Amino acid sequence: MIDSTKALMLAFEDYARHPRGVVEGALLVSRVVEPATDPDWCRAELALIAQRIGPAASADAVLDTLHALGFAGAEQYYAEENSALDTVLRKRCGIPISLAVVIIGVGEALGIETVGINFPGHFLVSIGGQLADPYALRPIDSAECRARVAASGLSTAQALKVATPPEIVLRMLNNLRGIAHGREDFERALELTDYQLALAPRMLELRIARADLWQAVGAPDRGRPDLETALLLNPSAHLAAQIRERLTQISGGRPTLH
Numbered sequence: 664m665i666d667s668t669k670a671l672m673l674a675f676e677d678y679a680r681h682p683r684g685v686v687e688g689a690l691l692v693s694r695v696v697e698p699a700t701d702p703d704w705c706r707a708e709l710a711l712i713a714q715r716i717g718p719a720a721s722a723d724a725v726l727d728t729l730h731a732l733g734f735a736g737a738e739q740y741y742a743e744e745n746s747a748l749d750t751v752l753r754k755r756c757g758i759p760i761s762l763a764v765v766i767i768g769v770g771e772a773l774g775i776e777t778v779g780i781n782f783p784g785h786f787l788v789s790i791g792g793q794l795a796d797p798y799a800l801r802p803i804d805s806a807e808c809r810a811r812v813a814a815s816g817l818s819t820a821q822a823l824k825v826a827t828p829p830e831i832v833l834r835m836l837n838n839l840r841g842i843a844h845g846r847e848d849f850e851r852a853l854e855l856t857d858y859q860l861a862l863a864p865r866m867l868e869l870r871i872a873r874a875d876l877w878q879a880v881g882a883p884d885r886g887r888p889d890l891e892t893a894l895l896l897n898p899s900a901h902l903a904a905q906i907r908e909r910l911t912q913i914s915g916g917r918p919t920l921h
Contacts, residue, residue: 688832713772722793
């Protein structure tokens with residue numbers, strides 16, 4: 664019998680090959696946090712919320728209905744459960760990105776074009792072209808949008824870039840990895856990085872991150888393949904030099920052959 668961790672890894676690998684939308688990806692993340700996640704119940708709950716809103720749907724209707732149903736930003740912001748869609752739907756609270764997933768799921772059920780916006784620091788959502796703050800469950804007007812973009816230091820196009828479903832899943836997993844790292848649970852962080860690399864095996868930052876985590880658990884040699892792969896992913900000259908130095912240290916001072 665295949666163990667649950669292996670089964671989940673296979674599911675992430677399958678999702679990487681065939682992304683099936685934001686909700687389906689978020690359900691995989693939910694299973695990381697809450698293995699007893701009930702995907703069918705989650706899908707049905709999103710459909711029920713959409714049914715409550717009805718056919719005369721709009722961004723305001725979606726946000727107002729979620730607010731009326733008791734959805735809100737989580738007070739205990741750095742809790743793993745805030746990234747589990749199952750728990751977010753049951754407890755009616757979450758962080759920006761998980762509440763955005765709820766909004767996207769409801770929007771899709773209503774036939775409204777609803778997408779995640781990969782804004783730095785605080786994930787946003789667009790509902791039928793209306794930018795909204797999922798954590799506060801309110802629309803963002805043009806003046807506030809301009810102010811947020813200016814504060815980000817990015818161009819409008821960069822700051823308001825639409826997030827693909829795999830990018831949303833990666834960001835959700837990154838939140839969980841940050842929580843694990845903050846409590847120095849490096850083995851948990853390694854597990855989460857493994858799931859991320861199943862989705863994005865050629866992401867340089869993830870290769871470096873996993874090598875760092877192997878270093879943190881006292882097994883730097885386990886990070887050698889990631890560092891060697893990182894050298895093939897066009898790092899800057901400065902970073903490449905640092906990676907080669909680390910490989911030399913892992914090899915006990917012997918130069919690494921390429």
